[in-house]
Every structure is written in C-alpha cells, then in structure tokens.
Amino acid sequence: MNKNKLSANQLFWILNIAWMLLNLLQASVTELANDEAYYVVFAKHLDWGYYDHPPMIALFIYLGQWLSGELGVRLLTVLSQPIYIWLLWKLIAPATVEKKDVWLFFIIALAMPILHIYGFVAVPDAPLMLFSALFLYFFVQYLQHTSWYYIPFMALAIAAIGYSKYTGVLVVLFACAAYPKVFLRKGIYITATLSLLLMLPHLYWQYQHEWVSFQYHLVGRNQDFNAFYIAEYVGNFIAVFNPFILPLVVWIGFKNRHQDELTLLILKRIALFFFLFFFASCIRGHVQPQWFIFVTFSVIALVWQWARNHEKRYRYIRTVSIISIVILIGFRIVAATNPFGMKAEVFNNKTSYTQIANATGNLPVIFMGKYTMAAKYSYYTGLDAHASPNIHFRTSQYQLWDFDSNLLEKPVAIHVGGDYPNATHIQTANGQFSFVIDSCYMPIRKVQIQWLNPYNTIASKREEKNMTLSIHNPYPYDIVIDNEKIQLHYIIRKPWSWVEYFPVDVENPLILTAFSTTNIQQKISIESEKAKPNETYETGFLLTKPPYIVWYNSPIYNIQIVP
Secondary structure, three states, X not given: OOOOOOOHHHHHHHHHHHHHHHHHHHHHHOOOOHHHHHHXXXXXXXXXXXXXXXXXXXXXXHHOOOOOHHHHHHHHHHHHHHHHHHHHHHHHOXXXXXXXXXXXHHHHHHOOHHHHHOOOOOOOHXXXXXXXXXXXXXXXXXXXXXOHHHHHHHHHHHHHHHHHOOOHHHHHHHHHHHOHHHHHOHHHHHHHHHHHHHOHHHHHHHHHOOOHHHHHHHHHOOOOOOHHHHXXXXXXXXXXXXXXXXXXXXXXXXXOXXXXXXXXXXXXXXHHHHHHHHXXXXXXOOOOHHHHOOHHHHHHHHHHHHHOOOHHHHHHHHHHHHHHHHHHHHHHHHHHHOOOOOOOOOOOHHHHHHHHHHHOOOOOEEEEOOHHHXXXXXXXXXXXXXXXXXXXXXXXXXXXXXHHHHHOOOOEEEEOOOOOOOOEEEEEOOEXXXXXXXXXXXXXXXXXXXXXXXXXXXXXXOEEEEEEEEEEEOOOOOEEEOOOOOEEEEEEEEOOOEEEEEEEOOOOOEEEOOOEEEEEEEEEEEOOOOOOOOOEEEEEEEEEEOOEOOOOOOOOEEEEEEO
C-alpha cells in the first residue's frame, strides 16, 4: 500500500480549504455591497434585534473586526462555508467513497451560482446556511437514533437560525413536514420549547419596538399581484441553481419517489416545499432569490447521488459543471477588478464617497432615504452620516437609532435630488451627487403625533373631517408649523406605490414649544384621487420640511375608503 496515496477524505479537505482560500482572497479585494455596509453599522451597535433582520449577521461582522478592511467584515462568512459544505458531505456520503465522488461533489457545489456569492458576501444568508446545516445534521441523527442527546443541539441550531434570518423558520417547519412521524415524538416539542426560550431576548426586543420587523416583513412588503413576479421567480429559481443542473432535480424527484434514504428524502421534500411556498408568495409581491438558498443543499445532494455511479451521468455533470465554474470564476474576477469600468455597488466606493466628503468639506451627510449610502459613506470615509427615512420608499434601522441627535444645530450636508433649487452638483466615480448645506440642522422626524379620534373609514368623494391631534416636541428648540417652511400633512399611502398629501393648514403659526405637548383640533379636507372604494390603505400624519424627506410622525393607521 502506498502511504503517500491521497485518501478521499484528504482530497475533500484539500478542495474545501482551497475553495475557502479563494473566498478569502475575493473577500479582501472586492468592495462592500450596499447591504453589507448597512450591516457593518449594525455591528457597531450590537443589539438583540434590528428593523430589517435578527442580529446574527451583526455578531458575525463584529467578531471579524479584528481584521481591517472588507476581509474583516466578511471573515466569518468565509469561514462558515467550508463548515456547512462539510456538514452536507457528512449527511449524504456513505461510509466508503472514492476520490471521484469527492470531485463530483465539489464540481456540483461550485457550479451553484448562489454559493459563489454567499461564500464571501456578509449577509444574513451566511449564518442561516451554517446553522441550517447544523440543524439538519442533528435532526437526521435524532430521527435515526431516537436519542434525546440531540435535543439540546437541535434547539441551539433552531435558535441560531431564528437569530440569523426569519425565513429560516421554513427550514425547520419543512424538515418536520418532510418526516411527519416526528410529530409523534415528545422530543420535538421539548426542542421547540427550548428554542423559543433561547429566542426570548429577541422577542422582547421586538415587543419593545412594537414588532417592527414582523410588521415590515409580513405586511409592509406586500404589493399588488403582478404576473411578472411568477415568471421572475421561476427564472431566478432556475438561474441560481444552474439551468443545466436544476431540471435534473425535477426529473430525479419524479423518477425516484420510493428509493430515497432518509436524508435525501428530507432534502427532496424540503426543496419541493420551498418552491411551492414561494411560488404562492408571488401573489403578495417580489420574491428574492436568496430566500430559498437552502434548496442548494437539496440540489447538490440529489444530483450527486444521481450521477456518482453512472458513467454517462457523471460525464454530463462534470462537463456542464466545469463550464459553469469557468464562467462563474470569470464573473468573480470582474467583481474584483472591474476591467470594464462599470458603475455598480461593489465598484468605486472609496473614490466616490471620498469625493463627496471633499465636496462637502467633511461635513456629516444626511441621506434622504438612502440608508445604504449613509452606511457606505461612514464606512469608506469614517465620517458621520444619517439616513432620513423616505415615505415614498421605506424606513430602516436608522429610524430607530438616534444618530442625528448628535448633529443638532450643527452644519450638515443634505443629499437632494438633482433638480433641487440651488443644489451643488458633483460628478463622482459612480455618478452625480447633489447636495445643499444646512448651517443649523434642526430635524423634526422625532416629533410625535397622536391621532386622538382616529377614523376607520373615509368617503371616496370630497369630505371634511374634524381631527384632534396631540403633538409632542422632544427637541430642545421650538418648532414652528407655518404652512410654508414646515407643513403638517395628513396622508393616505399605498406602500411601494403612491402617497397622497392633504395639508393641515393651521390658521396661525403653530408653535411647538421645546419638550412640550400641544393639542389641536383641525378641520381637514380630503378627496383622494388614487384610493379606490372598498380598499384599505395606510394613513397617518407627518411634518414636511424641504429638502428633508420624512416618514410618519404618527403611528400608522389603517383606513377604508367607502363609496
């Protein structure tokens, strides 16, 4: 026997580590994507929750910050992928494998476009994949051995999934649904209870913040049905799992319905459940490709098992996978070097934001609704920035932070549209940037308006309503509502579509004294041109102070339009 002969296990780790090293290189030379910069700000302000996401990605980034630059941001993301690749291998590989099986496994995995992206980009999907793989591993062990030993490990993995991304709950639910007999075991209910207990700090944070994340994800992202969303979803599903490989998974699923061992059976059913769930979700709006990233495990496992012992299948998969890998590596080189001078979110950030800082005299910048721009400005310049929420788009974690309180009555630069009067325009490496200088920043976004006599309905025809409002000014300066510089509005809003403003014209300038509460009664004329009878919309009150773009100053209410 040749002692120097490479074993299949050794080959596996050589390939796995080599892939990790490539991701480390990519992570260090590719500039941050928009969301990554946003999560960096999370990491600087660790908490049990955030407006958009649970806190695990913030912790991942925080733990890598002993390294500087983009690599520090992405370090734990890169280190996670070889672990979950190894866990998948342990789940599907038999006791005895050949080196060609290892090669096949890796070329299939590396032919998945989505694994190239999320092998180095610091987004919540990285911890989600890691902890989903851990859960699946312990779940299968629990099913095979019926031992309570695995219960605490499953509970920890489930809680970590919950702290990573909300869609991760689907992994757990679909895994259990894939093997319904598990609901007859007491251990699964103990696991669920332990997981819920571990999630209590996050749930308490949500309670303190009026369940903002759940409101946003379950209600705030709803859109009207559009047939394009279905076509887009199916197209994305095929693209992210490789159009040369995914059709095989469908064929395998129908052909081998009664021949799967436990792990493959569960993975196959999870893939089906994910596809059907998000297909149905197209009714309520756009489905993002990363939401079904877990299906990657199913695709790799099913195709590997299908091809490993059949020469023709092996050759086909090897050929299309190698072609795919070459193409994907080409895209990665472009992402790292930008040889064509493209303008995109991973290019020219340091140059562009430095140009903005120079033009504004290194002032703090208030970005109008552009929360990722605020995050990138801070990251690439080290200067203060804040993102004012945008009623025409969405709000963000910046709405919950109090960053702009540190800028009160100081000079700031305000990001404005290109057509704003008297704006200064500069051409950056990534396009035009327009701004004006406010020599004394006096925000109004934290003024609190309570509607004391809210209505559930409003007529579709012109109607006058008497409204009683309680307005609290938390700032150390008076705010004057004069119907010109500062205007009070009642609005009707269809999220992601339109906003209608109905001015509340106070007869005399209304002075909101510093740190005080003022009650007013006001008659408002309402005639919506966009709202449809018998439909329900968002409504509430806000203050406008151009050029600032704002969010609700009141709670969000629901109103129905009646004929």
